[in-house]
Amino acid sequence: MTSDTPHGAGVGHSRVQSDSPLLGGSPAATPVASAGFRARIGLAGVARRTLGISMLMVTVFLWTASNFLASFIFSDNTYSKPFFMVYLNTSVFALSLIPMGLSFLRTHGARHTRWALYNLLAELREDVRDQVSSLARRGWTSGRRGEEDDAANKLLEDGEGVDGSVRRRHRGASNAGLLRGEGEGEGEGGYDSGCENDSDSDLEAAAGAEPEAPPPGMTASMILAAGGRYDKLTVRQTTWLSLEFSMLWFSANYLAVACLEHTSVASATIFTSLSSMFTLLFCAVSGVEAFTLRKLVGVVASVVGIALVSSIDLSGKSDENRGQFPHKSPAEIAAGDAMALLSAVVYGAYVTVMKQRVGHEDRVNMPLFFGLVGLFNVVLLWPGFVLLHLTGVEPFEPPPTNQVWAIILLNSLSSFASDLSWAYAMLLTTPLVVTVGLSLTIPLSLVGEMIQYSKYSSGLYWVGAFVVVLSFLFVNHESHDPDESLLEEDPATR
Template sequence: MFQHWTNKKRLLLGLFFLLVVDLLWVGSSELTEFLFKNTDYNKPFFTTYVKTTIFTLYLSGFICRKSWRQRCHCSMVYQSQAELSKILSDPVYVPINDDDGYSSIDSSDNEAVGPRVDSLADRRVRFNDHMEVRVMSEADAEEANLARLPYELFLRAQEERARVRRKYSVPVICKLAVIFCGLWFLANFSYQEALLQTEAGVVNILSSLSGLFTLILAAIWSSGPADKFTLSKLFAVLFSAGGTVMICLSDMSLEPVPIGAIWSVVGSLAYALYLVTLKRKVPDEGKLDIPMFFGFVGLFNMLLLWPGLLILHFTQLETFILPTPLQWLLLVINGLIGTMLSELLWLWGCFLTSSLLATLALGLVSPLTMLFDIFIKKVTYSWMFYAGMVPVIFSFVAITVLSHYHNWDPVLIGFKKFTKCITRLLQSAKLREMDSDVTSQLLSSQPADFYSS
């Protein structure tokens, strides 16, 4: 859809998607907090399972969109004459109605008349009384209809078909969904579990490590120039992590909770692996139908992960209890808006920008959530919150610029200039020292009477 856009337009649209996702995640976090605390339904595995299952609504596209159904089978464009008989139905003989009123003669009559015919009007051909009809399949009949179109319309139709055929087929998308459904579920479940085990501030601090993980993994498995490792990106990621620490320290009391910290790190690593690996597997977003992909992710999660509900229930780690109507309503709303729509826009934003920028967009959720508390809940924060917002926003803008200018590394350039200045200063100091040594040697080598004279 956006593959013909310029890099600048793609970057701006991707930024818009990521900012919208941040707003949706703020609302989703508020709904999750209300569901866990106010309605006393703290079931992270079940809530993640339900929200992931809602992804299957995307599979309704097979009913609404013809292009999705066409990708369920592969039609051959060029077929031999021997193969042509296989794509036609069995012959059906239909009687011919002779409405011309001519008294035509068949081949036997032609032999009787002889080779000469006196007038053109007497020349008649008598066909058989029945004609043979074979029905062509819809996919092959489309080729025949294209051949009858005017040239300009034929070119347009070919471009549209080429665009459809460039996309991955349904089996390929199913294979990708099977690979990534586990990573996606692990990342979301880890975040939910970490929220139950420790404070949100600790979770947000450790979740900021996903930017560092993404930077390292993208450098190892690079999928494009935007994933190139630079010192400027490393500085921006560390600067953003420092701002996140300041923001979270302004509204938390640090308590050592190792289990929640481990879940946070696992979730950060799973998010980074999910984004970097998917971006490498699908370098061009035009080939992947993202709604279809998420639809199969939801389907495979629903079919493969339901035994986890039974295991957690019988081990008493998470007792299964059916939600009340209010809890179901909150779950469905959160799944439709906070998961189904936001994840679609987030993955689009990742493809349009870079995996690192999409990961750093997660760091904006904490300050936006606290701004929501300031203006809606009238909560006050210390100066550390406002001071921490500066590096977070600055790092996001810096990574945006660096994603557009792939080969620009201002930190490396500044470091090289700094080292050159230091080298020049050291060299000049060494030269001055050498000059002083030479001068002292010359003075010491002069005869004593020279000074006396």
């Protein structure tokens, strides 16, 4: 990501403090300071990691409960509408914007609130215009160079104008893009997008508007050792980030819910828990985290556990002990397991890219981030109902009974609460610890199936689940965050 993007942010730069968190384009980036969160909930003396793990346990319980609520109406096709369910669940995230807005309104008044929102929207529109103009300039100069290349080639083919001037013109047209920004090679049309962007960046830097993004993989120890500090993303930057990731987030959750129509909660939980493995793999490929032989052993062990579980599912042996769980063919189970696995891949990619873009999870206001994700899903995804209805993939119809309505609403509230606790767990620990910790949903889901469906999994199934959990714990140990003590000691993170 380059520094001229509207959502770039960095660390270690001087700031003029902003008194208005809703001023998305404010020159100031708010320094990270989670001070007061533990005090507000009466746990100021509790260690960050301890509180984070406790909130992670809340997330594990609520996520498992949400899966069983969805499975109750999906598995027997009582109301198999995954798009409707995920749309409603994700839309509930937008509720977190209400208390933030009311608090700002109460503090600053209606007039200042209207001005702040107008200012934010104006700057977002300006960002859009800048991006469109940049793309248009690139397309125009590219097309111009293409026309000149074609004309020069035609002259060469016809044997006309084969002299130094034509060759120089042809070469200059072809390499114009390389010369932009160096002060000597504008295109024929007078556009010099490179210099123009550099000028814009210089003006922003002079005003202290938006600093350059930190290098990918920059850790807390690197920044604290250099005397720097983390800075929270502004509302403007968080808005762009949430817009970019809202579709990815929705896709991961849609696959995780839709798979429950075809496979059991236990199998879906095991496959989706592989997200930590994919997170490690993607982080290693992108350079966010080093990949070691020990971590590779953990990944292989996890794959072995998954192979045990999937072999039982696909062989149909699990059907013998399914209890009251509806019958599913091997093909249906395979489709459900594949969707759950794809959900884990998308989640792993989401976490990795976000780590690259943000640098550290504490720089993001998670409730604001998820609130904006929910808002964008409400605004942008409603045409999906029309498309799915017309294609017959998911005909739109309201829930048939009050019981189904109650399950859907309870599931939405449970998802909202679990994702907020997940967000705070992310702030208090690390993304990898939280992702790995979600593997605890595996044994919990197996116990839940015994209670809800009287389904008792075979011993080999439990062995596979145990191997997966063990591999998660092993990888978690190998990926222990060396910066945790620094973050605990640094006043800016208390």
